[in-house]
Amino acid sequence: MSSKLEELQGLVAPVVEALGYQCWGVEFLSQGRHSLLRIYIDKLPDGVLIEDCEIVSRQISGVLDVEDPISAEYTLEVSSPGMDRPLFTIEQFASHAGEQVKIKLRSPFEGRRNFQGLLRGVEEQDVVVQVDDHEFLLPIDMIDKANIIPRFD
Template sequence: MSSKLEQLQALVAPVVEALGYQCWGIEFLSQGRHSLLRIYIDHADGVLIDDCEKVSRQVSGVLDVEDPIAAEYTLEVSSPGMDRPLFTLEQFASYVGEQVKIKLRSPFEGRRNFQGLLRGVEEQDVVVQVDDHEFLLPIDLIDKANVIPRFD
């Protein structure tokens, strides 16, 4: 995790949790003068737009005071949704048995994109079965990972 992301996580997570939500994850996409800070919140009863607005107002106030992002940015607060992004080893572990799509920051065994069955977590690696081959993907190499929704 980058130091900027760690700094934002340290500022945002306590605010989200104080409001009674789980801070599922944070994405910070720096795009020159116009960056995007996306915060995913979760709750046992689900997340409604009012929940996102409440968290957005509180987080916005903290960010205005602390000013961790120098340039202009857009703040988005969202539920993780059905194609839930996965950020931590604990989150990966709770979705074992699900289909996932993973994109790496740099190639691993000649490829950056993996889609398959999430088999588990071993130390700092995520185990994904793609066709007949298991890959142990280091968590530090994962740029983006999502659960693939099932419609039974």
């Protein structure tokens, strides 16, 4: 995780949690002069409503205005993780074992960057994914993006 992302996570997570939500994850996409700060919140057992996103957005905006961690223009987006929920932490991967996932790595591992298959679980700091008949142990620090593949059954 980059130091900027760690700084942002450290600023927003306590605010989100103080409001009674779970800070599911933070993404910071630096795109030149216009960046995007996306904060995923969750609330069990009912889930997240648009009003929840508005409440968190207002509070986070205030904190970011005071702390000013992003010098350039940026868009703040507060969202539910949704059905294709992104996975950020080893604990999140462990709790979603048995789900189908899509994983993109920062750099190739065994000749490939994209994996889609069954999330078998975790082993220490590795995510275990079964693709067809082959099991891959993917180091968590190599994962750029991971999402649950929604089931409609």
